[in-house]
Amino acid sequence: xxxxxxLKFLNNKFTAYGIAFIFLIISIIMGISIGTVSVPVxxxxxxxxxxxxxxxxxxxxxxxxxxxxxxxxxxxxxxGLVGASLAIAGAAFQGLLRNPLADPYTLGVSSGASVGAVIxxxxxxxxxFVGFFTLPLLSILFSFLTIFVVLTFARKIERSxxxxxIILTGIIFSxxxxxxxxxxxxLTGDELRQIIGWLLGSVSMRGWEYIKIILPFFIIGSAVxxxxxxxxxxxxxxxxxxxxxxxxxxxxxxxxxxxxxxxTGAAVAVSGTIGFVGLVIPHLVRIxxxxxxxxxxxxxxxxxxxxxxxxxxxxxxxxxxxxxxxxVITALIGAPVFAAILLQRKRMERx
Amino acid sequence: MxxxxxxxxxxxxxxxxxxxxxxxxxxxxxxxxxxxxxxSGKTTLLKMLSGILPIQQGxxxxxxxxxxxxxxxQLAQKVAVLSQHSSQSFSYTVKETVSLGRYAHQKGxxxxxxxxxxxxxxxxxxxxxVSQFQEKHLQELSGGEKQRVFxxxxxxxxxxxxxxxxxxxxxxxxxxxxxxxxxxxxxxxxGLTVVSIFHDLNLAGLYCDRLxxxxxxxxxxxxxxxxxxxxxxIRDVYRTNIQKHPHPKVAAPQMVLLPxxxxxxxxxxxxxxxxxxxxxxxxxxAPFPLRTMSSGVIGAGTGWHQLxxxxxxxxDYNCDDHKAEMASFLRANGFEPSETVGxxxxxxxxxxxxQYHQTDEFSIFVVVTAGVGNAVDPSKxxxxxxxxxxxxxxxxIFVNGELSEEAFIQSIMTATEAKAKAMVDxxxxxxxxxxxxxxxxTDSILVAAAQTGKYLEYAGTITPLGKVIGHAVYQCTTKAVxxxxxxxxx
Numbered sequence: 001x002x003x004x005x006x007l008k009f010l011n012n013k014f015t016a017y018g019i020a021f022i023f024l025i026i027s028i029i030m031g032i033s034i035g036t037v038s039v040p041v042x043x044x045x046x047x048x049x050x051x052x053x054x055x056x057x058x059x060x061x062x063x064x065x066x067x068x069x070x071x072x073x074x075x076x077x078x079x080g081l082v083g084a085s086l087a088i089a090g091a092a093f094q095g096l097l098r099n100p101l102a103d104p105y106t107l108g109v110s111s112g113a114s115v116g117a118v119i120x121x122x123x124x125x126x127x128x129f130v131g132f133f134t135l136p137l138l139s140i141l142f143s144f145l146t147i148f149v150v151l152t153f154a155r156k157i158e159r160s161x162x163x164x165x166i167i168l169t170g171i172i173f174s175x176x177x178x179x180x181x182x183x184x185x186x187l188t189g190d191e192l193r194q195i196i197g198w199l200l201g202s203v204s205m206r207g208w209e210y211i212k213i214i215l216p217f218f219i220i221g222s223a224v225x226x227x228x229x230x231x232x233x234x235x236x237x238x239x240x241x242x243x244x245x246x247x248x249x250x251x252x253x254x255x256x257x258x259x260x261x262x263x264t265g266a267a268v269a270v271s272g273t274i275g276f277v278g279l280v281i282p283h284l285v286r287i288x289x290x291x292x293x294x295x296x297x298x299x300x301x302x303x304x305x306x307x308x309x310x311x312x313x314x315x316x317x318x319x320x321x322x323x324x325x326x327x328v329i330t331a332l333i334g335a336p337v338f339a340a341i342l343l344q345r346k347r348m349e350r351x
Numbered sequence: 352m353x354x355x356x357x358x359x360x361x362x363x364x365x366x367x368x369x370x371x372x373x374x375x376x377x378x379x380x381x382x383x384x385x386x387x388x389x390x391s392g393k394t395t396l397l398k399m400l401s402g403i404l405p406i407q408q409g410x411x412x413x414x415x416x417x418x419x420x421x422x423x424x425q426l427a428q429k430v431a432v433l434s435q436h437s438s439q440s441f442s443y444t445v446k447e448t449v450s451l452g453r454y455a456h457q458k459g460x461x462x463x464x465x466x467x468x469x470x471x472x473x474x475x476x477x478x479x480x481v482s483q484f485q486e487k488h489l490q491e492l493s494g495g496e497k498q499r500v501f502x503x504x505x506x507x508x509x510x511x512x513x514x515x516x517x518x519x520x521x522x523x524x525x526x527x528x529x530x531x532x533x534x535x536x537x538x539x540x541x542g543l544t545v546v547s548i549f550h551d552l553n554l555a556g557l558y559c560d561r562l563x564x565x566x567x568x569x570x571x572x573x574x575x576x577x578x579x580x581x582x583x584x585i586r587d588v589y590r591t592n593i594q595k596h597p598h599p600k601v602a603a604p605q606m607v608l609l610p611x612x613x614x615x616x617x618x619x620x621x622x623x624x625x626x627x628x629x630x631x632x633x634x635x636x637a638p639f640p641l642r643t644m645s646s647g648v649i650g651a652g653t654g655w656h657q658l659x660x661x662x663x664x665x666x667d668y669n670c671d672d673h674k675a676e677m678a679s680f681l682r683a684n685g686f687e688p689s690e691t692v693g694x695x696x697x698x699x700x701x702x703x704x705x706q707y708h709q710t711d712e713f714s715i716f717v718v719v720t721a722g723v724g725n726a727v728d729p730s731k732x733x734x735x736x737x738x739x740x741x742x743x744x745x746x747x748i749f750v751n752g753e754l755s756e757e758a759f760i761q762s763i764m765t766a767t768e769a770k771a772k773a774m775v776d777x778x779x780x781x782x783x784x785x786x787x788x789x790x791x792x793t794d795s796i797l798v799a800a801a802q803t804g805k806y807l808e809y810a811g812t813i814t815p816l817g818k819v820i821g822h823a824v825y826q827c828t829t830k831a832v833x834x835x836x837x838x839x840x841x
Binding site: 095098099100230233234236237240241243244245246247248249286290291292 | 401402403422423424425426427428430431432434439440441442443444447448451452454455457504505508
């Protein structure tokens with residue numbers, strides 16, 4: 001049976017990582033190569049190679065070199081990091097809450113982070129000694145506060161914390177925080193188009209500075225989650241079950257929530273709210289390669305970053321020269337997937 | 352060796368104590384059952400034993416150490432839990448699920464999967480019988496299979512104590528038995544200590560070594576099943592009408608519910624009008640099932656029967672499997688063997704003798720067929736060779752009243768004594784020994800009671816019931832033997 005052998009091939013973990021890597025590499029190359037000025041793949045390799053090795057190659061167009069190094073490469077890396085952060089955070093939230101519909105966006109965490117970012121940006125806050133890390137730190141703080149309040153509130157409504165209850169609570173908080181942001185913006189009286197663009201998410205014109213902002217948080221957050229993969233497996237059978245299996249539930253839960261908030265907060269700080277990445281990617285990975293978090297988390301990183309690089313590519317080329325906010329693209333793909341998961345769950349419950 | 356010691360434990364959810372001052376000890380290798388009506392604190396107690404709920408007062412010692420002194424991982428190596436049902440939102444495979452049981456045994460930051468982990472998981476899956484579908488997804492399994500997978504997961508923890516919360520809930524009958532047989536086997540063979548909540552008193556009585564009965568968070572009794580499952584205790588705690596019965600095969604008590612249904616046909620009496628006679632058999636057809644105790648070929652022992660057949664067979668009747676032959680005879684005549692008490696006799700059925708006796712409060716109806724061709728003196732029966740011949744004195748006693756278990760047995764004794772006296776008075780002789788006989792070698796008896804009307808607790812020879820039984824059986828037997836003798840002299 002060819003179908004079975006295809007499945008077996010896909011299920012092999014080496015194959016899984018291989019496919020995910022190739023997908024990411026292709027996305028990166030496409031992201032750098034395609035645009036108003038198209039840069040040949042060989043040139044890209046040469047430019048990056050030269051830069052990495054610290055040698056200068058004479059026969060490269062300096063304009064190409066500038067486009068690649070100063071505009072497209074940082075943009076691709078940033079969107080990759082944001083996609084990776086959101087995807088792994090989504091995967092972790094889903095495992096922890098036993099809820100395939102959870103993601104930073106549906107839980108309201110992204111909105112919380114936005115509030116933190118907006119406060120920093122529009123009031124020009126700067127915490128002494130941390131400098132430009134004020135933005136991500138405040139975003140992270142607000143993400144954590146939001147997830148904490150959302151979960152407490154959901155538990156108040158219903159002790160068993162049904163999937164739908166958590167999502168509803170997340171949406172309520174999202175709307176409330178969104179309104180809060182609009183209010184702040186209206187009061188500051190800035191130009192609206194730019195702000196809305198930011199709110200819908202964008203990775204354009206951010207440069208290397210923003211990569212420096214997100215990278216450390218991405219590394220810390222992902223590392224914490226990867227080290228808690230087994231615990232997430234246990235907790236996706238319920239907190240009591242995890243406790244019986246020997247997991248220190250309170251501690252691990254807090255760690256996962258903090259790591260998820262760090263990832264979400266940092267991603268929102270550099271790119272605004274980009275929805276549904278954390279929902280679609282883990283779901284897709286789970287369908288193809290199974291729910292084991294040991295593989296689900298790293299594969300979500302790879303696929304998530306590739307996915308957002310492609311989404312960004314589409315957003316800036318589809319109605320070129322105008323750029324769409326990247327959040328529009330992810331929502332166009334993500335919302336139908338969200339609906340599909342909801343339908344599938346209901347069908348499963350009924351059967 | 353005491354595995355689990357609970358000392359004056361009080362606890363529950365925030366504020367109110369659901370479990371109050373509970374103390375008990377469970378030994379290694381015991382299967383210990385916790386019983387109690389809804390809301391009596393069973394689950395709360397179990398949650399405190401598994402470390403999910405905090406203990407407000409008292410101590411829980413596991414292997415001699417306080418439960419609080421264990422880290423979650425250490426505790427999971429000692430105690431595993433199987434709950435009623437487990438939620439699963441993602442489709443893990445069976446093997447992935449069982450493998451999670453090894454979490455507590457994995458060490459280091461990377462928690463690597465060792466060869467021992469793999470061995471234990473494979474072994475447990477094999478023993479529980481889930482290894483053949485280890486690559487299947489949980490969602491594809493039936494309820495019983497899922498429960499077995501989670502049992503395998505719990506056992507993969509290699510625990511010393513297994514806590515279960517109504518493990519057989521939602522399971523089919525065959526899975527219930529399978530699961531409990533498996534647990535019993537692990538306790539006896541591997542010394543696993545099992546503490547389980549039971550909803551089903553009969554299952555608990557069958558499998559547990561000891562039972563703890565909780566009432567309103569307090570221990571009512573902690574003892575062996577036979578002591579805990581007492582009618583008065585259970586009636587009291589569960590506030591319902593039940594009756595205790597011995598298990599037919601195992602030394603375990605079983606409780607049956609007594610439904611509050613009014614019996615119809617209370618006014619109908621068993622008497623000669625229901626007796627039908629032919630050359631082939633005597634039939635008594637009761638209008639409703641009667642509680643019986645008998646030694647018939649069919650329907651022996653205790654039971655509920657509606658049809659009573661005394662069948663005539665030839666003196667030389669011989670059959671390898673006379674029970675099966677009798678059953679097919681009954682079926683051929685339109686009687687359902689499961690509803691029938693059937694006897695055989697070589698006596699001519701027209702010599703049947705019956706009597707109806709009425710007292711102020713109850714009545715009896717006695718039917719006897721008798722022949723004394725192979726009469727035996729039981730005090731010298733050693734001189735006889737063993738040979739099954741069709742019964743020659745068959746005694747039926749129908750009582751229109753309610754008999755206790757004692758009364759059933761005493762009725763049989765009284766009837767037997769009356770029969771023996773009749774034989775003595777008729778000077779029936781054992782042909783082999785030449786002495787006075789008391790009956791034949793294959794006599795049969797039936798006591799059948801309507802179980803409505805007057806409650807008759809005793810049937811000894813001088814009780815009201817014993818008096819009429821003794822009188823009626825004596826007279827019927829005497830007359831029946833005389834008839835049979837007359838026929839021989841003809």
